[in-house]
Amino acid sequence: MKPGALAYFKPTTVTEAIGLLVDGGMDAKVIAGGQSLVPMLNLRMVAAERLVDVGGIAEMKQWSADDREVWIGACVTHDQIQIGEVADPSNGLMPKVASKIAYQAVRNRGTIGGSLSLADPAADWLTTTAALGATIEWEGPDGKKSCPADEFVFAAYTTQLDISDVLTGVRIPRLPPDATWGTYKLCRKAGEFAHAMAMVISAGARSRAFLGATDGAPIRLMHTETLVADFRNWESGHTALVSQALEADIADSGREFTDIQLWQSRTCLLRSIQMSLGFQPIKPEGV
Amino acid sequence: MDALTVPNGKKGIGGSILRNEDERLLSGRSTFIADISQPGMWEIAFLRSPVAHANILSVTKPEGFEQRVFLLSDLGDIRPIQADSQAKGFRRSDYPALANDRVRFVGEPIAICLGRTRAEAEDLAQAVFVEFEELPAVSDLSQCRDPAYPPIHPGWNDNLFLETHIDVGDVDAARAKAAVSLTRQYRMNRQAIVSLEGRGVMSYIDERTGELVVYSSTQFPHVIRTALAHCLNMQERELRVVAPEVGGSFGVKNNLNPEEIAIAALTKKIRKPIRWVEDRREHLIAAPHAREHRYEVTVHADKDGLILGLEASIDVDAGAYSVWPWTSPMESGMAIGFLPGTYTISNYRATARTCASNKSPMGPYRGVGRPGACFAIERTIEELAVHLGLDPVEVRLRNYVRPDQFPWKSAGGKTYDNGNYAESAIAARDLIKPERLTELRQRYADSDYLIGLGYATYLEQTAHGTAEWVQRGLPVVFGYEQAALQMTPDGMLIIDVPIQNHGQGLETTLAQVANEELGIDPAQVVVRHGDTSMAPYGMGTFASRSMVMSGGAVGCASALLADKLRKIGAHLLQVQDSDVRLEDGFVVANASGGAKISLKEIAVAAFLRPERLPDDVDPGLSVVASYRTSRDTGAWSYGTHAAIVAVDRGTGMVHILDYVIAHDCGTIVNPMIVDGQMMGGLAQGIGTALYEEMPYSAEGQPLASTFMDYLVPGASEMPHTTIEHLCSPSPITRYGIKGMGEGGAIPPPASLCNAVNDAIRSLGASINETPMTPDRVLRALLDAQAGSATA
């Protein structure tokens, strides 16, 4: 289980990286932390005759913040976000999400940009950046581009990135200080990929709700958002309301869900909403 | 888990002493197969079949690399693996070292490709062109006798290896008399085995001895030598087989592998060192698999839950080939033999079918057949109790074989040596505290969590003796072990054994046995194993046999050596032979204030100063002894597991809140190691119950080929666990030891499935299939919900 033959390049600027990618065409791939790409290379599920390592591009490892937003370079690792090395625009959501990605050894090398570029539907950052209303930024032969995170993904492993584009960073608006959030993902074991995921930001009229770990892009839940905007506390009667809203949202999305997927997604959503409202459902110790 | 390291002052049998093998493993510097090399060595990648069932029309080697790609026809005159059972009606399957004209499962090796690195070898494997003519793939048990699927082996008329029947007592009379007859169906799905280190082989020619040296990550090097000699038309003296440090096995390294034959044959031909290190994908798809049982069980009982009769139909998918030496009917044979379990069932009628399919061959895995049989009978017992409105432990207590009934000849044809099954059930019940359930259910009544309690009692036949293997019709009968002991002139002890230690702590526990007889500190004893050039012939480590069999052999050899040491010691102390004893590295005179002489001084006399020896004692301190159990039908460990679970109705996840084990493995040599084996087995049993599955597509493609889709339990998936040891020394083994390596893995699917059913029963739901994934549990809940909605 070893990678096929490849050539390795380590540019120091984005422009240089794009040039290398353009020259390589279809056979070139960007590598950052490599935590998803190298397994696929090892398994020979992906061949890359030319690997362009963006880990040497200083600006992509940086981050910056002002009072409106935080910009995070694509090569910032999950661990840097987890431990608060990077300014947090999300009232703690992003560090929490980061701390639940795979395992610490993977978080130490895996990057936010790599995760977004690959666009595995189960990837936490796809849903998180969408929920936070972030902007994804990239650069290619045609210059710099960007889009809202919830428009970035077309389908599983398919994004707006062209073959010679480099995702450079994510721009994340700061949540209002009183905004709260909740998130829940179903993993069969600790650190495993999620089978269902929901994320809710409770911020009045700016409330957002998403399902992740679907068969494609995260799904925005507009009916649910409207509902959640009026929630102040969790009440048992909310369960039926959320279920109705979710069904309307799924119908709007045009996506296919089995009854089991729908049930699990609904559970993730309910638990996310409860969490965002500070409600702790009863559960056995150790669960 | 407090018992793990509590020292009890004992160094011999019964002492929780720390392990001799830890130091080298904790340094990370020991040598596993991937750490062994020879100058000029080539790395191997196997070209493996990408299709489940096909005729091979042609194979084209990459141009310019013809000398680095080898097919079966390039390996000379070698024999295929022929694992023939003596069972009447068994159909044989020739398992070639490399597929020649046909492939029968995805992952079957077709060619050996050599590279200076593994990556280069894989490049070559990718460049070989094979033209296949695809055939329908048998991918489900239901297709076994379906004429739409042609037989996968020549000369067969359907895809059945063997069908066996048991008909004991009078089941029809039992049925007529029964107040209740319940029928249930169960499925235990196919899984991989997953040693953390894969399989691997490195071989070369030792130009000095002329030996073909085969390092293999195997559990039984001597047996592999015998098999390789046969397949390669060699004499055993021309072969040396060495098992280096082995990174876990659990049965998957207990087979003669086609890869071993192909690599040894190629080394013999090209006379160059070559090495194959199995990677995880190869392991998951192409190493032997386990389980895949389906049952239909009918129990006949009176109104008090006394079982009057049992009927069963058992189907096992054994994959494409019969594995050597176990043979393909091993799983179904164990299942049919063990289904009556710990119960006094005297009317039993069952059929067991061993089906062939286009999947990786079924091999032994911790528990072998018994996890499935235990699952079926223990689920059925609880269903019976529920049906009758009785307590499930009480129903078991009414049916267990009683202590005064041993040796018990079971309806499955086994002879149980001894035990007190009721005691284990009561102990488990006391530990799990069923009275907690009401309170737990109240506490979580308004939550998403459903609480359930389940039990399972298991039997673990260990140290199977000659009669057992003969009964099973195996080509090799593993009825004994040997051990060679030698003292060195400085008074230390070296034990050479043909078993293989890969985590069981046998370098420590065999030294403890030696201590029992010789009084030598176990830390001073070296146990060497896994090398045909060191130890006398023996069978290896599997089937929970080494502590009994090899322990027995070491005990016998130690006793012989002790006699000699006492004799020399008495002579040197100038007292009678009968007036001395061995103690803490000395021969001590029994007389009060008795003089003593160290083993070192005795060794000096025996090796370097023979003039000091008595006239009737020969120089040297070496002994070889052989051991077999006094009755050869196995030593029977058993126990009862109990679990409390919380089923998350929002996700289908099963959380284990508490787990208890009350078990009896006879005399315990090292309690710390026994607890470790029990916990390791439990983890694998939980894997079977909740996580591990190797599904195949209708086209015969394996659908789990990485650890991202094949889930094994991690630390978070293991519950709080309490272990209680009971002790009924076996009447048929030296020291009363019983094996116990597999017991932990046998009942968890049953105990957990019983607990899950107890949790979801109030919603009208049930589940009878492993692994109980969130989706399967949720399916059961949603189906029940839909059922009650329409009702």
Next chain:
Amino acid sequence: MQIIKLRVNGEEVETAIDPRTTLADFLRQHVDARSIHLGCEHGVCGGCTIVINGKMARSCIALAATMDGAEIWTLEGLKDDPAIVQLRQSFHECHGLQCGYCTPGMLITARDIIARYGEPDEKFLREALAGNICRCTGYAGIVKAVQHAAAQLARRD
């Protein structure tokens, strides 16, 4: 081929490599770092865990080519590290290993857990160990060993 220069276990290594070589294979072949055990080669089992630039990482899913200038420690180089010394003793005393194949990765992961969190509670500790598969022990001895080592090291601080 590509030239890389890095420090492994305190010693400088400069060599030409095939750029497709994983860091795990490079370290095993070039500096005999056989404590790196390959159990999956796709980053899940944790048997190949080492320390790269001060952070624990999987060597099987890092390419050696990306390691130019890196500082790397394997279990071999950490043999006198106080936490590793204590962990080895605790694993021995608590029966935290059976076949020994997962053990080097477990030790390095445990060292990281203790460095980050001191003495975490058992639930947290088990989750932190989720990236390391042990197929033998059922983790009971491992969890106990890490708790034991954490307590011993905390007492020393």
